[in-house]
Amino acid sequence: MTIRAAGMLRRAAFRMDPERAHEAALRALQAGGPALAAASSWTSQRDATVGQHLMDLSFEGPVGLAAGYDKYGRAVRAWGRLGFGFAEIGTVTARPQPGNPRPRLFRLPADEAIVNRMGFNNDGAAVTARRIADARRGAGAGIPVGVNIGKSKVTPLERAADDHLASFRLLRGVADFVVVNVSSPNTPGLRELQDRAHLTSILGALRDEDAAMRRYDGRPPMPLLVKLAPDLPDAQVEDAVDLAGELGLAGVVLTNTTIAREGLADPLAPAATEQGGLSGPPVRARADELMRVAARRAAGALVLVGVGGIMDADDAWQRIASGASLVEVWTGLVYRGPLIARDITLGLMQRMRDEGASHISEVVGSALGA
């Protein structure tokens, strides 16, 4: 795909209903596999300066696909070919569910932002696991593929651990890492699962299940991460980071969308009043701040994944300097187009050359000070 073609596609997409445009983009990525494969030497970056070995996995680049873009696992093979270093599929719930009624996805163009209340529309863990397994056969995805799991809407909060366990059992065999999403604003009560008691019960259950299954199949330990909301107070993020360490998790993903509506260039945009989670540049400052809070607390003991308002290489650099080893994008894909991962990766490589850094790991946490 040329830069011109990508620009034309994006303009066409903006004339469509946002969710239909998203579905069309996914269909194109699903169908365009062979063409993308041919172009992938150009779109994907293989450069040792940005390659990292984290969580016992090899990441050729630090820019990943955030959860919620490929909820159904339909384009698993496309992401590596577009230059993403990893992808998070899902959120997947134990049971299939339709999500909230449409419309549920809204653009705020003046802010390059999105409000969504999708509500975990997905095919359920069994179907998604089969789809991911199919996609990973043969040449596969070529990049680490994580699965993000969340509680089914019909499951009461007190049964959340069982619901996550059901998904985990089905998806463990097809995932390189698993992210537990307790931070979506669009499932009633879900964010209450971010307190210590619920996190301990859910994440402890997954960790124990993994250990039990490993006795039979001898697989390496499954890296487990937890994804947090930007609306949590700093102290609760610090506590979650402590808990992640205590439970032996691999890392933390910061952050999900925000329920706040602060700092909008166009606060009167119709979409700003819609219920749901806000993403894109308006969440960037808080996501970056919480990255620094988490990085200071984790002191290198966890892999921190930065997401929220990353639109270009400067945003990614900033988040990495704040402590993220990996970053992810969602809203940037909509406003900056399908080559965003490649562009950010190239931009990071250029800036490393400019600043005399020989490896991306030298940038990680470099803005935290002593």
Ligand SMILES: Cc1cc2nc3c(=O)[nH]c(=O)nc-3n(C[C@H](O)[C@H](O)[C@H](O)COP(=O)(O)O)c2cc1C
């Ligand atoms: C339409 C939409 C759907 C999303 N769905 C999910 C989801 O299912 N699970 C999840 O963990 N995060 C989901 N997210 C949140 C993103 O993964 C990300 O954390 C957030 O959008 C901030 O990043 P961004 O500013 O790059 O978009 C969704 C975001 C959007 C815009």
